[in-house]
Amino acid sequence: MERLLQSCRIQSQLVRECLAEFLGLYIAVLIGSGAAAQVITSQGTHGSYLTMQLGSALGAVFGIFVARGVSGAQLNVVWSMSLWLLGRQPWRKVPLYALSHLLGAFLGAATVYLQYYGKISTVFISFLSFPLMNIGGHLSVAGPNATAGIFCSYPADHLSVWGGIVDQVVATALLLICCLAVEDRRQGLLPDGLAPVLVGALILTIGLSMGSNCGFPLNPARDLGPRLFTFIAGWGEEVFKAGGGWWWVPIVAPFVGGLLGTLIYELLIEVHHPHTPQSPGQESEAVELEEVVVDSGNNR
Amino acid sequence: MERLLQSCRIQSQLVRECLAEFLGLYIAVLIGSGAAAQVITSQGTHGSYLTMQLGSALGAVFGIFVARGVSGAQLNVVWSMSLWLLGRQPWRKVPLYALSHLLGAFLGAATVYLQYYGKISTVFISFLSFPLMNIGGHLSVAGPNATAGIFCSYPADHLSVWGGIVDQVVATALLLICCLAVEDRRQGLLPDGLAPVLVGALILTIGLSMGSNCGFPLNPARDLGPRLFTFIAGWGEEVFKAGGGWWWVPIVAPFVGGLLGTLIYELLIEVHHPHTPQSPGQESEAVELEEVVVDSGNNR
């Protein structure tokens, strides 16, 4: 079997990275949307608002563990953009990763639909009102649309478009500030494997403190991919019309927020780190731990 | 006392490993089924759906901590099979471990029954309907059967056999992909003790996002052992007849899912890791940390 697998080997570093990003976001969506599906289809008997957020968080954790040794597990095109702006990766990677994310999120949503098909297709066809629906659906649409919130974000009734933009800009800025801080080696050298867990905790944090306005999409591809799936799978045009044409907000606003968050962290913290003479000995001492990891993925 | 204990020493590595696998799954079932028993017998006053899933997760964590230094704490025959397919252990271990698991799960269920005997025997004999029962029981059977879901998995009413197979194949594939990623040293060298915690988080994740269809058995021996116990202990033939003869699904489907998950991770991630010249110095540097652990169990 090992020999069979070896024959499928791909040499290109970029293709490998796109495969890893694809699988990483596939897993994140499979877990995250699955947790929402479980709570919504069981009408709250097999979970709660907290378990949905835990699902999103743990989905991110395992998505990162699957891809981190190959591509660094960026999993969000806003994060890819920020790394490019800071000169830490070439711009070519940004669109390619975004495409991989889109495909991964699309197929992740499809798998969740397959797994919950029995419940969604029989129970929710003519299901009219449900207290948890305003997590991400809109109550006025009967039938299938009431479960659209499993897959992608919809604004709460009270939220204006400007309110949604503010919400997403603040939330994505927070995400980027904290991710940059966790990744900043001048702040401290985390033991391997702690950073993914912290990013998961960050997703949970945002879900618990900024999730009620529009379900904290934060990630353009993670929101658009499943929305395209629901468009095809039977929810129809409504997924783009709902919330006053909401669909473009989680695509545009996170980029603005990501830029803002990057600027805030750089201007308040990172640029002020004292210059180091960059003697090779001193540097290698500092990065010893992580280098092994990076090595194992890239240079060997 | 120390001398007395020393006289019981066993030299055979394989027997030691089977004892460890036995104790590991015994503890996992004692905790996991105990958490379900607490919620179900207290009718939700001493726990909730989330605490049941936390119980399964923490049961796995401590089951792994008990056995990891001796046998690696596989605790699931699907994982043993995957390691054999990848050429990482001899096939002989797979059936022997499976038998140890079966015995551990059987006795774990028996201990839970003993601990909750007072409540189960007095309160639930003629207990007819209970909102949490569809976690793993089926509501139509009165009396003792309504507590059978404490010990092993039963499908929800809406689930067809094909639906159950799909659910278990997806869930076990997810389990294997993430376990392979966590164990993959090319992804990064986790500090000792983090991997068991991550596997526990993975069990929690699956419980929160794929637990409502049939209670995420994932593990043939962990499901069959307690089912045999309930068969003997008074629930009778119904444990095999329930759910349209459901009992074989959690035995067969996880193997299919495990194979699928192994293939996906290998084809998308692991085979593409660049070849390393395997110079002994480089390799030993990379595995330094874990080797100490493995050493302490096996070679000394």
Add this chain to the structure above:
Amino acid sequence: MERLLQSCRIQSQLVRECLAEFLGLYIAVLIGSGAAAQVITSQGTHGSYLTMQLGSALGAVFGIFVARGVSGAQLNVVWSMSLWLLGRQPWRKVPLYALSHLLGAFLGAATVYLQYYGKISTVFISFLSFPLMNIGGHLSVAGPNATAGIFCSYPADHLSVWGGIVDQVVATALLLICCLAVEDRRQGLLPDGLAPVLVGALILTIGLSMGSNCGFPLNPARDLGPRLFTFIAGWGEEVFKAGGGWWWVPIVAPFVGGLLGTLIYELLIEVHHPHTPQSPGQESEAVELEEVVVDSGNNR
């Protein structure tokens, strides 16, 4: 100020250890009973069954962090006994630690009473029935006694004395098996600070899977100290009469369970670890990490 503090310095290692054990259990009870007080006095609006168990778990975690560098933070006389039986500490420490624990638990309960005095004294004097009371009180006693369950354990109505003994023997055996596994260096060398967190997770685990019968006391001094406080503070003789004279069960049964758990772990796992020639170099390599810690407390 520093000079003032230095004048209070105690040289005796044993007195230092007893002070640390005292403060450790004081903090564990202050947090653990505080979490129960918050849920019970707020009648569930400021917490739930899960938050009470989290309180017990986090109380143990911080109790251990306060004392671990001085005495190893045993915090439970059953664990002290087990370490003595395994020849890892002199017997003299066992009763001295137990007295420190008793005093710490007594004062911890007193502090919780002080903090919640306003609520307990005004609201609960004539409070008659409350759904969460059977966590650890008994419903038939009106008034103050209905809050006695904040401080120490009482059996649920359905539990016989033998049932309670079985419950506590199983739970304490589980506690000891897992603690011995976490502390067993042959299983792996945990990074410093992970073991206390795992012990806290273990307390949470036992609370979630074995907490509904009698509130998982597990620890003789932690149960007796607060019971003595409630006896003095106004709950009266009832704290010893309740549950058919329940008070001695959480004192005796944990010792039996502790012995059983120690035997199980030793016979199934630890005695079978292969002999090592104990070359000093090899040994020192294995314990390098923890030695530093122990050193800093004892030998410097």
Add this chain to the structure above:
Amino acid sequence: MERLLQSCRIQSQLVRECLAEFLGLYIAVLIGSGAAAQVITSQGTHGSYLTMQLGSALGAVFGIFVARGVSGAQLNVVWSMSLWLLGRQPWRKVPLYALSHLLGAFLGAATVYLQYYGKISTVFISFLSFPLMNIGGHLSVAGPNATAGIFCSYPADHLSVWGGIVDQVVATALLLICCLAVEDRRQGLLPDGLAPVLVGALILTIGLSMGSNCGFPLNPARDLGPRLFTFIAGWGEEVFKAGGGWWWVPIVAPFVGGLLGTLIYELLIEVHHPHTPQSPGQESEAVELEEVVVDSGNNR
């Protein structure tokens, strides 16, 4: 872009530290008050008491991660005072950090208000009674004031001023004892990144066991900053008059508790650590791990 950022570089170590403390507490309040806002404005459908406490805890965690490499992330003037009393930092830092905290907390509250403006301004203007309000509001004030508890602390109805002082003294003493224990290198050398997580767990712990009396402010600037914001933003004088002029208690009591906690930890644990000859070799071995971190922030 990198060059543009570099032109904003600040050389002064003290200004850098104040910026980091500002951003750290800004993030802690943004997350912590956001979690309260989500639960209160959604009337419990998008969270629970537990998620609010998790929000406070995770806010502290990420606030610390943002600032720890620059200023050590003190984030609480009581902790700054304690470090000064123990001779670990000059007194000049205490008021400067306090001002930074005040500004960060004020702006954090303003951002939460902006994010939840839609919901607060439309739904809660004439909202009269709400079961969760007594978390930190006072029920007698109609309209906007019922949401004041999102931003800062108010006592529960049953709490006297003396009760509140006792509550805050005990809670802050517990905070300081545990923080000193976690930071005490003689207790053990935690891996980098674990201490912030433990401090977050400590905040959660205090929230779960001492949160129902007055919402565990613990931190003078974190309470006063948002209170000033609500004073300006439309809640008016009532924020200072409420609870019988409660506002000064969370400013004064934490200092008393902080002093008490510092004394308890020093007198029971730290002063008794055996003297070490302080040979440079031995010392440097012990602090190796953390030194790298401190270095990266300060000395390079």
